[in-house]
Amino acid sequence: MSVFFPSLEEQLDLITKGAAEILPLEALKERITRSISTGVPMRIKAGFDPTAPDLHLGHTVLIRKLRHFQQLGHVVIFLIGDSTALIGDPTGRNVTRKPLTREEIAANAETYKEQVFKILDPVLTEVRYNSEWLDTLGYYDMVKLMAQFTVSQMLEREDFHKRFNEEQPIALHELIYPIAQGYDSVALKCDVELGGTDQKFNLMRGRDLQKHFGQPQQSILMMPIIEGLDGVQKMSKSLGNAIGIKESPAEMYGKLMSISDELMWKYWVFLTDLRGSEIEQMKADVASGALHPMLAKKNLARVITADFHSEELAEVAAESWATQFQQRGVSEDVPVVRVSWDEDGLVDVLGDLGGGVRMAKLLHFAGLAASTGEATRKIAENAVSINGEKISSRIVSKHQLGDSPILRLGKKSVRVEWVG
RNA sequence: GCACAGGUGGCCGAGCGGUUAAUGGCAGCAGACUGUAAAUCUGCCACUCUUCGAGUUACGGAGGUUCGAAUCCUCCCCUGUGCACCA
Numbered sequence: 172m173s174v175f176f177p178s179l180e181e182q183l184d185l186i187t188k189g190a191a192e193i194l195p196l197e198a199l200k201e202r203i204t205r206s207i208s209t210g211v212p213m214r215i216k217a218g219f220d221p222t223a224p225d226l227h228l229g230h231t232v233l234i235r236k237l238r239h240f241q242q243l244g245h246v247v248i249f250l251i252g253d254s255t256a257l258i259g260d261p262t263g264r265n266v267t268r269k270p271l272t273r274e275e276i277a278a279n280a281e282t283y284k285e286q287v288f289k290i291l292d293p294v295l296t297e298v299r300y301n302s303e304w305l306d307t308l309g310y311y312d313m314v315k316l317m318a319q320f321t322v323s324q325m326l327e328r329e330d331f332h333k334r335f336n337e338e339q340p341i342a343l344h345e346l347i348y349p350i351a352q353g354y355d356s357v358a359l360k361c362d363v364e365l366g367g368t369d370q371k372f373n374l375m376r377g378r379d380l381q382k383h384f385g386q387p388q389q390s391i392l393m394m395p396i397i398e399g400l401d402g403v404q405k406m407s408k409s410l411g412n413a414i415g416i417k418e419s420p421a422e423m424y425g426k427l428m429s430i431s432d433e434l435m436w437k438y439w440v441f442l443t444d445l446r447g448s449e450i451e452q453m454k455a456d457v458a459s460g461a462l463h464p465m466l467a468k469k470n471l472a473r474v475i476t477a478d479f480h481s482e483e484l485a486e487v488a489a490e491s492w493a494t495q496f497q498q499r500g501v502s503e504d505v506p507v508v509r510v511s512w513d514e515d516g517l518v519d520v521l522g523d524l525g526g527g528v529r530m531a532k533l534l535h536f537a538g539l540a541a542s543t544g545e546a547t548r549k550i551a552e553n554a555v556s557i558n559g560e561k562i563s564s565r566i567v568s569k570h571q572l573g574d575s576p577i578l579r580l581g582k583k584s585v586r587v588e589w590v591g
Numbered sequence: 592g593c594a595c596a597g598g599u600g601g602c603c604g605a606g607c608g609g610u611u612a613a614u615g616g617c618a619g620c621a622g623a624c625u626g627u628a629a630a631u632c633u634g635c636c637a638c639u640c641u642u643c644g645a646g647u648u649a650c651g652g653a654g655g656u657u658c659g660a661a662u663c664c665u666c667c668c669c670u671g672u673g674c675a676c677c678a
Binding site: 337338339340401402410411425428429430431432433434435463464465466468469472492493496497516519540541542543544545547548549551552553554565580581582 | 596597618619620621622626627628629634635636637638639640641642669670671672
């Protein structure tokens with residue numbers, strides 16, 4: 172099949188947008204030029220280990236870059252590392268990962284597909300699993316692969332090096348990870364592999380192995396690792412600072428609004444399709460005072476939320492966010508929690524209120540507090556309100572609560588529906 | 592296998608026979624302040640209960656010595672380092 176490709180300059184413009192590093196760049200240019208003249212598209216791969224059921228916005232930085240290649244007419248391979256997930260990429264880790272079962276991995280892999288197709292075109296994407304070639308690799312071939320590297324080469328990697336020096340354990344199978352990832356490139360005959368900047372070591376191993384197998388060596392394109400909500404650590408579900416692709420519009424919008432002003436600019440660059448020059452203009456406007464930073468952030472939250480949901484849903488999320496946080500009011504758009512009157516200890520039968528409700532219990536059952544003890548403390552800290560009214564007493568009458576009260580503890584609110 | 596050094600609350604890290612859910616830091620949560628934030632200040636940060644009080648669990652695991660142990664002893668598990676093994 173023959174494809175018409177945009178010019179080299181045009182392609183490079185899109186490909187290099189936001190990229191942290193491209194190695195070697197010259198080779199990539201040659202490949203692009205060749206694909207233009209031959210009409211044969213390049214093969215671009217990015218791998219993801221299905222170690223968790225959800226992808227988050229951090230992953231989309233890479234997926235967006237894949238889409239850029241897709242938009243240019245190249246073949247994009249979304250590689251699901253179901254076999255490498257058995258190891259778990261040790262990159263940046265100071266401990267060995269907990270092993271996942273085959274079943275967990277398979278289930279995660281399924282959810283990945285539907286999630287990435289919010290960004291990638293399903294028709295034009297080649298979805299592959301590395302179990303396809305890794306699981307069938309025999310002892311002989313595995314030993315041959317491992318023989319390509321030495322222990323000291325592996326220990327060059329910063330995280331292994333660090334763990335080694337700090338006398339932390341390094342499990343043997345972790346050393347195989349970069350080799351397995353590198354072999355993926357051989358199996359797929361990749362022209363380009365995408366990864367985060369933290370993946371450099373692994374990405375380079377693909378070049379090593381391709382050379383060993385007499386293939387042209389892939390170019391590697393690294394994207395920066397974006398920080399999570401805290402603005403300090405990389406976005407990661409286990410660090411609790413991530414925004415998941417599948418999260419509701421309200422959650423997504425709210426989380427985006429909670430990031431710092433500084434971080435907002437990175438999100439504009441890596442999580443939206445706005446052009447660099449437009450972002451610079453906006454930044455200048457904020458600096459000069461022409462644009463309020465909060466407004467810029469609201470736009471960001473809306474654009475991203477709409478990207479994964481819809482304009483309409485993003486608008487609704489924006490409105491209820493404004494009521495809830497800006498006006499500190501009671502928003503209607505709040506998660507509903509069902510609580511039964513029969514819950515153990517919820518109703519105080521002995522008290523003067525004749526069936527008053529223990530608020531600490533209620534807050535706990537409603538999921539706003541991790542324990543009744545914590546709920547008790549929060550009440551004392553004046554952090555709890557019912558239908559927008561702060562409360563300070565530990566027991567509240569059923570009458571005061573009403574049929575479907577909105578409970579709020581700090582920033583979180585829920586509507587309680589009584590059951591039974 | 593032998594020797595040595597370690598295993599403390601989400602993480603890091605004090606304590607090394609006895610005031611105490613366990614110093615301190617980070618993270619987290621809440622309040623004030625704001626522009627939703629950030630920064631700053633304050634409070635909280637094992638669980639349960641009828642909560643100005645009481646109880647129950649906690650310092651790798653199991654026992655033991657003590658009036659009393661995270662702190663001492665024994666055995667076991669785990670990690671690292673060195674040596675040995677690789678006839």
